[in-house]
Each structure stands twice: as structure tokens, then as C-alpha cells.
Amino acid sequence: MWEIKDIIMNIGILDIIDITIVAYVFYKLYMLIKETRAEQLIKGIFVLVVATKVSEYLQLHVVNWILKNTMQIGVIAFLIVFQPELRRALEYIGRTKFIIRHIGEFDDEDIDEVIEEMVEALFSLSRQKIGALIVIERETGINDIIQTGTIVDAKITRQLLVNIFIPNTPLHDGALVIKNNRIKAAGCFLPLTENKDLNKELGTRHRAGIGITERSDCISIIVSEETGDISMAENGQLYRALSKEYIQGILNKNLKNQNENRSIFKRGGFFK
Template identity: 65%
Template structure:
């Protein structure tokens, strides 16, 4: 208690300011990381750091030596792995947006409305056999993808989504990115999957949907231009030939609060002419 008494008595105003500045900087850094894949990588680094300290305290010398060497080499690896995030951070500072970022949140009462608008748009596009690619952002930010397209920042509506994908319009070839209940951008470019075992009948939209699902936790909805079939991609897996009822259930589950959210990805297999699953 005497130590704490002396500690508080010796705290100066400049010390409090110093602590607040550091706390604010770490808060803003965390908010910036939330917009990228760096969040998951940071968690992994923290786990390694904690494991290193625990092995040191428990005198697990071999484990500690391995983890310590890994952390030493990891400093260089961090600079390589986080290069895109470091670049984006400097860009935000240069545009004076680093300290003004905000995040939209969907209201519970609007959940069914947002889901219905997306489902209605997908159903209409499917009936008309109009190709579409809709990416719904979840925990991993997609700011890098949004920057490749044309910003929309419009409320989600079936009319807006349908008009974007009408053939021969400027944005119909790219992907639409939705964050919560807002269409962030259209005509976006997505990374293609490197999976060489995919069926040859899958086109660029399906490969792009798989690509973004491999690099983030987003959900991608694809409408085939040839057949009008509806597919979803999530965690590097593709589920094809979904009906509207199933799609609506998946979206409702996805938009639930984290505590209520369940694993919803249902794997579908294409049936052959005899009705047997391949």
C-alpha cells in the first residue's frame, strides 16, 4: 500500500497527459487495425508473446528458446506482413482522416428490412439471369476493396442493387460491397482464388467470391449470368444452387448480434441428372 501511495503522490499533470496521449494513440491504432486483416494477425502475435512469457516463468527452457527466437525473427516478418496496413495508415494520416474514422451500426429494427431488400434484389437478378456479385463485410474490414471501386454510401435497397448490375452499365462488372445497412461501393475489384481444383464451369465472379472469402470473413453472394443460380462463398468454400428461403435464413443469422450468431454456412452439392449428389 505504501508503494501505491507514493506512486499516486508522485504523479504529475504531465504524466496524466502522457498516459492519455498514448492511450488515445493505441485506441486509434486499434480502430485502424479493425478495418484490415491485421486484427487477426495481431491477436496471433499477442498469443505468441504471452506464451513466451509463460514459458519463461515456468522455466520451460526449450520452449522459451524457440519462442524467443521466433519473436526476434518476427519483428522483420511483421514489417513484411503488415506492409499494406502500414501504407494505409500513412495514407490516412496524409488525408487527415486518421483521427476521424467512424463505424456504422445496423439497428435491430432495421434488420429484417435490410435482409428483405438484399433477398428481393438477388431474387430479381436470378429470375432475369443478370450476373451479380455482392460482398457483405463482417468483422474483417474491406476498405482496401472499397477503394478499388466507386463509392456509393447509399442505404441498401433492392432497386439500387438491381440498377447497379443491369448489363452495359458502368458498374455492372464489379462487385458491390455492403457494410451493415449501407452500400459502400460498387464496381470493386476482388482478388481471384488460387484454388486450382475448382470446376472449369465456374466463371470470374465465382472465383472472385472465393478469393475474397479466403482473405477475409466476408460473405459473398453470386448470381450466375448463365443460369441465374444463386451461390454463396464463405471461408474459402462455395455453396451453390441456393433457394431464396435458404439465402434469407443465412442473411438473418449473419446479421444477428455476435452472442446470438451461429455458424450458418451450409454446404450444398450439385445434383446430377439422376438426382444423386456428386
């Protein structure tokens, strides 16, 4: 009891700063893995660590030997299994305010016109049940995706957006990428999601729209050719059958605030 009291009495300003930094880092790491497969894996590793210490304390030598060797191999397995999450964490660090970047930033003066053109095009495609997939680059650059398609580099207009996705046209099959307030490329190839728990009814277009958001902070908008429903994906999560007002609100709120590093759907973003 006295030892704890002495420790508390001897805590200085630097110790408080040190503890605050560590707590903040752990909090951010937790928010990065929250509601992802990494969260379950972290819990599994924690159980293994506790079991190793318990087996050592109880002198269960065989069990302890197996657990220790499992933990050693687990370091390599950790790097392999967590590769997407580690990449996302490094990208998150790169997007912090300590490094100023302006990728995928829109000008406020013409953003209202851009949003109106996009929304009208989306619901025109929806009414005609024409499938579409639009990716909006935010702070993480996706030039590797852009290079897989055909460079367009044109002003955003509802006519052009609709025409690109008309069936049997050269660029309809693939994703359209919007960057810096312009249609940068069309017919782009996207990585499919690795999530095995998705609804089996979702086709390749939806899986590609989710997949790109698992690898960057972009927003993807999907129009279903079967139902005409419009869905949006962000951070690996899909939100389906959204209304016109809802989509307009999302775009208006987030495209004007791309320098703010936040989720559009969770934790103070879309549904707040």
C-alpha cells in the same frame, strides 16, 4: 510407473490452467487449418519430423543430414507457403472478444427490411439471369477492396441493387460491397481464389467471390448470368443453387449476430 504417479500427484491448479490454455490454443489452431491445404502441409511436416528422429535413432547419417537440412530450409518455406493461413490466424486473433470492435455491424431494428430488400433484389436478378456479386463485410475490414471501386454510400433498396448490375451500366462489372447496413461501394475489384481444384465451369465472378472470403470473414453472394442460380461463399467454400428461404434464413441468422465469431456454413453455423 512411479514417476508418472508422482507427476500426477504434484499437479497443481496453475499446472491445470497451463495445460488447459495450451490445449485450447492447439484446438483453435487445428480448427483454423481444418479442411484447408494447411492441414495436409502440417501432416507432411509431422512426417518429416518423425522421419528425422527415426533416422537419428537408427544412425542413418546421410538420410538424417538431408532431413535436418530440409527442416532448416522448411522454416522459410513454411512462412511463404502458409502466408494466407498465418494472415487469417492473426485476423482471427484480432476479432476475439479481448479486442472489442464493431466493424460491419447491422442495427437489429432495420435488419429485417435490409434482408427483404436484398433477397428480393437477388431473386429479381436471378429471374432475369443478370450476373451479380455482392460482398457483405463482417468483422474484418475490407477498406482496401472498397477503395478499388466507386463510393456509393447509399441505403439498401432492391431497385438500386438491381440497377447497379444491369449490363452495360458504369458499375455493373465488379463487386458491390455492403458495409454498416449501406451500399458502400460498387464496381470493386476482388482477388481471385487460389484454389486450383474448383469446378472448371465456374467463371471469374464465382472465383472472385470465393477469393475475397479466403482473405477475410466476409460473405459473398453470387448470381450466375448463365443459369440464374444464386450461390454464397464463406471461408473459401462455395455453396451453390440456394433457395430463397435458405438465403433469407442465412442472412437473418448471421447479420443479427455478427459479434459472434463463428462460421455461417460449418461448425455450428449455416448447416446446423
